[in-house]
Amino acid sequence: MNLVIGISFVCLILLITVTANTITPYVKIYDEDAAPYKEMPPLNLNPKEKEKQYWQDQAANTLEAKLKRKLNTNVAKNIIFFLGDGLSVTTITAARIYQGQLKNRSGEEEKLFFETFSDTGLSKTYCLDKQVADSACTATAYMCGVKANFQTIGVTGEVEVSDCEKAKLESNRVSSILKWSQDAGKATGVVTTARVTHASPAGCYAHVPFRDMESDGDIEKYKLDQNSCNFDIAKQLIYEDPGKNINVIMGGGRGKFLPKDEKNSTYGSGSRLDKNLIEEWKNDKALRKANAVYVSNITELKQVDPTKTDYLLGLFATSHMNYNLEKKPEEPTLTEMTEMAIKILQKNPNGFYLFVEGAKIDMAHHEDAARMALDETLQFAEAIEKAYSLTKEEDTLIVVTADHAHTMTMSGYPDRGYNILGLFGKSKDNLPYSTLSYANGPGYHMEKAPGVRFNLENDHLDEHNYTYPALVPKYYESHGGDDVAVYANGPWSHLFSGNYEQNYIPIAEAYAAGISPSNSKISPRNSVARTSATTSVVFLFIFNFIFSVFFKKLNFFAI
């Protein structure tokens, strides 16, 4: 009898073991990656990582810093808003590893400069009519505080794409925090590596129902109505408020300001049908007797004296500026432009608002060119570090975020310190796959035969512009719909923690600066502070009166 029970028990255990093994798919996946494809030896890791004390100390230090922290509730005299176009969370993770590996470190433990900022949040990027947003509707959200339709800028959701009549109505237009800053007497600036008329910078100053109406030539090209749509973005920047009052404008896009027949000039080729808007900008500043300079290359930029310049227009390329890895010697870097902008704007005693865009992160992702996207992210981080070094935490709020994500993913089980831009995993077809890949885009490789995946083994992943693999073929990789991170440092940076809609960003920035967004329900911080100061004074006088009655002393202040 005991024997029967014993045998049944052993059988039961065996059955459970066998079942458990067959229903656990993880074991199978792990088997494929257990003999991965490796193209380089792993980097040496810090041996201390194996000791528990190392991790306990590291965590304790982080905790201690958080407990010691005193919230900064000063007025943000200056705001610098850094937009990493398409800077998804995956891009940040991969870029920090890349940054470490460029210094021969394993990389995962690295921090990009802005990752040291005191507060982090997540922003929801969808626009009114799309789950996955573009740079136009998102610019309306993070600059004007209002969500809008895909491809529209500085207008409400009443305006459908290309509806010029509706976009013209003042009641359908929304102003940006750059405009609110000007109204508060602050200096303002716009710096980008894209055309200065591109969607993100246009969010600072333009109101259009279609992001591509950058010049009057574009209005013709896209067959929009020439009469009702006669307010292209470049024109708004040069003639309208707040565009014509922006102190510093730097980036690419010269062609949107120059006439078609200007090909003969030193300016380069243009696409306008009306006139030379660079000359118009110079004339306007001359009429105002302002110290204004126009520059078109790094040599000229370096000659600008920021102490003597109130207006600077720098257009360094006909279209977008080049990728850092393909930079022409005459082009300045994002850091050089940021430095000059801050030095000019800092002269205003009321402070400044500066918008800085790392635009090429997005453009590299659209090409599935992961290495260039990571390199542009490092350029962006360097510009932020420069801005931080030129300002003070006491009075300058720096906010770093993205407009939307991208489809790059980081996957497989690569070893610690393994080349982030390399091939590591091996799939069930026994072919290697790259750690970084895209959901769609030009990196789609046709199968050699049905069911046979493209072999990446002989590809040149070390080329600066290598097109990383994509699942779905598209000429242009698409944006991603996931939330993007927000990093903040300086006065009221704690307002940026949590998860919120993207249009909250300029409202929180305005509050920190004590400036008023038009039609805001919330009083700016300054008046809140003033109200409580007034209340305190009133209470002090009441207290003084009671004190003098009870203690028969004339004045409490006298003791």
Ligand SMILES: *[C@@H]1O[C@H](CO)[C@@H](O)[C@H](O)[C@H]1NC(C)=O
């Ligand atoms: C990293 O190591 C490589 C090869 O050992 C060397 O050529 C390179 O100079 C090193 N780079 C740095 C930043 O130390």
Ligand SMILES: *[C@@H]1O[C@H](CO)[C@@H](O)[C@H](O)[C@H]1NC(C)=O
């Ligand atoms: C360029 O050509 C236009 C018309 O063809 C002419 O009016 C203009 O003066 C020329 N500019 C220069 C700098 O030569």
Ligand SMILES: *[C@@H]1O[C@H](CO)[C@@H](O)[C@H](O)[C@H]1NC(C)=O
């Ligand atoms: C910069 O622009 C000026 C004026 O157009 C030109 O004379 C100079 O050669 C340019 N320098 C470079 C490095 O491109």
Ligand SMILES: *[C@@H]1O[C@H](CO)[C@@H](O)[C@H](O)[C@H]1NC(C)=O
């Ligand atoms: C990468 O750049 C090289 C020149 O450096 C060029 O010949 C090649 O076509 C580019 N590849 C892609 C995919 O853009």
Ligand SMILES: [Zn+2]
């Ligand atoms: Zn894009």
